[in-house]
Amino acid sequence: xxxxxxxxxxxxxxxxxxxxxxxxxxxxxxxxxxxxxxxxxxxxxxxxxxxxxxxxxxxxxxxxxxxxxxxxxxxxxxxxxxxxxxxxxxxxxxxxxxxxxxxxxxxxxxxxxxxxxxxxxxxxxxxxxxxxxxxxxxxxxxxxxxxxx
Numbered sequence: 633x634x635x636x637x638x639x640x641x642x643x644x645x646x647x648x649x650x651x652x653x654x655x656x657x658x659x660x661x662x663x664x665x666x667x668x669x670x671x672x673x674x675x676x677x678x679x680x681x682x683x684x685x686x687x688x689x690x691x692x693x694x695x696x697x698x699x700x701x702x703x704x705x706x707x708x709x710x711x712x713x714x715x716x717x718x719x720x721x722x723x724x725x726x727x728x729x730x731x732x733x734x735x736x737x738x739x740x741x742x743x744x745x746x747x748x749x750x751x752x753x754x755x756x757x758x759x760x761x762x763x764x765x766x767x768x769x770x771x772x773x774x775x776x777x778x779x780x781x
Contacts, residue, residue: 668697672705
């Protein structure tokens with residue numbers, strides 16, 4: 633057990649043990665056509681979809697082959713690169729292909745039938761903002777800044 637704890641502490645210095653990281657766009661994403669080339673966002677530890685108390689969270693729900701999801705994914709990756717060192721967790725879920733039962737539960741709880749869907753939770757796991765559809769990074773950044781204050 634002590635070895636595992638030490639390993640996690642060492643890994644946290646390099647990459648978080650607790651959430652998705654190294655988020656990026658797939659290489660052949662289309663911003664003009666509804667082409668299903670897979671979910672537009674890739675990354676490591678994408679299966680960690682828990683909203684954790686003590687950490688602000690940004691939730692993104694989208695779908696493969698959806699033009700609006702692809703365009704919003706581009707904005708999300710830009711935000712991720714700006715905030716990846718901040719105390720905020722990014723959760724990214726494909727509503728058509730949930731990665732695990734916890735992702736299915738998140739979809740059942742937050743998905744309202746429209747994608748892309750974004751939500752921001754404060755450090756107490758309270759939903760502070762949500763929006764279905766495409767939204768500008770300025771708006772998203774303002775919402776993230778509010779929960780990081």
